[in-house]
Amino acid sequence: MKNKKTFNLSLLNAAQREAVEHLYGPVLILAGAGTGKTRTVISRLVNMLRQGVCSSEILAVTFTNKAAIEMRERIGQMIPKDEAKEMMVCTFHSLCVRILRSDIEKIGYKNNFTIYTASDQVGLVRKLISRHSAKDESLDHNLAISLIGRSKNKGISVSDKEGALIGEIEKAYNNELKLLNAVDFDDLLILAVKLLKEDSSIKNFWSERFKFITV
Numbered sequence: 195m196k197n198k199k200t201f202n203l204s205l206l207n208a209a210q211r212e213a214v215e216h217l218y219g220p221v222l223i224l225a226g227a228g229t230g231k232t233r234t235v236i237s238r239l240v241n242m243l244r245q246g247v248c249s250s251e252i253l254a255v256t257f258t259n260k261a262a263i264e265m266r267e268r269i270g271q272m273i274p275k276d277e278a279k280e281m282m283v284c285t286f287h288s289l290c291v292r293i294l295r296s297d298i299e300k301i302g303y304k305n306n307f308t309i310y311t312a313s314d315q316v317g318l319v320r321k322l323i324s325r326h327s328a329k330d331e332s333l334d335h336n337l338a339i340s341l342i343g344r345s346k347n348k349g350i351s352v353s354d355k356e357g358a359l360i361g362e363i364e365k366a367y368n369n370e371l372k373l374l375n376a377v378d379f380d381d382l383l384i385l386a387v388k389l390l391k392e393d394s395s396i397k398n399f400w401s402e403r404f405k406f407i408t409v
Contacts, residue, residue, distance in 0.1 A: 197322050201272045210234045215240050217406075235408055236265060239281070240272045242406055248361035251405040260286055282404075285378060290386035294377075297396050301389055308376040315339050315378055318370060319363065326362045338363050346380045 203211055210230060212235045213221050223239070225231050239254060257261045265283050282289070295305055310318070319335045327333060332372075342364050345352045352364045371377060377385060390397045 201237070201244065203237070203241075205372070206230075206234065206237060210237070214238045214239075215261040217242060217245060217247070232261075232264070232268075236268050239265075239408060240278075243277055243281075246375060248280070248408060249278050250282075251403070252281045252408075253289070253406070254281065254283045254408045255289055256283070256285055256409075261285075262288070266272040287382050291387045293389060293396070293400065294382065297389055297393070298385065300393055300396075301385060302316070302372070303377070303385075304375050306375070308374065310371065310376050310378045314376075319367060322363050322370070323359075323364045326361055326366060328389060331359050333357075333359050333363065342367055343378075343380050346384055349384075 203214065206214060207230075210233075211338050213223055213234055216238075217230075223231055223234055235254075239252060242252060243249060254265060256265065262283050262285055267279050269283070270282070284292075291309070294303075294307070298307060299305055316335055318341070323333050323335060323338065338360055341352050341356055341360055345364065351358050371381070390400065
C-alpha cells in the first residue's frame with residue numbers, strides 16, 4: 195500500500211511552509227547551513243506532485259552528484275517512486291550531457307561523443323607538452339589544464355603573457371578533442387549554452403519541456 199504519511203507540512207516552520215506552498219513564480223530560499231534548505235526544496239518538489247504537476251515537467255538541478263543522489267533518495271522516502279519517476283533530478287553537467295546527446299551534431303560533433311575525465315585530460319596534456327616543448331622548455335600539466343579551462347570559460351584564448359608553449363598546447367588540446375569526438379567537463383557547459391543560443395528550436399524544446407525549475 196502506498197504510504198503518503200511521510201510528506202508532512204507540519205514538520206516545516208512558517209517560512210519553509212510558505213516556500214513549499216508557493217507553486218507558481220520565483221522563490222528564493224536564503225538560510226544558513228543546517229537550517230533545512232534541502233528539506234524545504236524537496237518538500238516543495240513533492241508538493242508540486244501532490245498538487246497535480248506532471249513529474250516530467252519538473253527539473254531539479256544540483257551542483258554535485260552527491261546532492262542529486264540525496265535528493266532522489268529523500269523524494270523516494272516521501273512519495274512512491276513511480277509518482278516521481280519522470281522528474282529530472284541531476285547536476286548541471288548531467289543536464290548538459292542530455293542536451294548535447296540529442297543535438298550536438300548541429301555544432302560539429304557526433305552524438306556518441308566521449309567525455310574526458312580529469313585523468314584523461316592529464317594524459318592528453320602530458321602527451322602534448324612532450325610533443326610540443328623544446329628541450330629547454332617546461333610546463334606543468336596541472337597549470338596547463340587550469341589555464342585552458344579558465345580560457346574556455348572566459349571565451350578567450352590563453353593570454354600571450356602565459357607564454358607561447360601554453361598557447362600551442364591549448365590549440366593542440368582543443369583540436370585533439372575535436373578530432374577524437376571528445377569533450378571535457380568545461381565543454382559540456384560551454385557547448386550546451388552555445389547550442390541553446392544558436393538554435394532557437396532546441397532552446398524552445400527545453401524551455402517548453404520544463405514548467406518548474408529548481409536549483
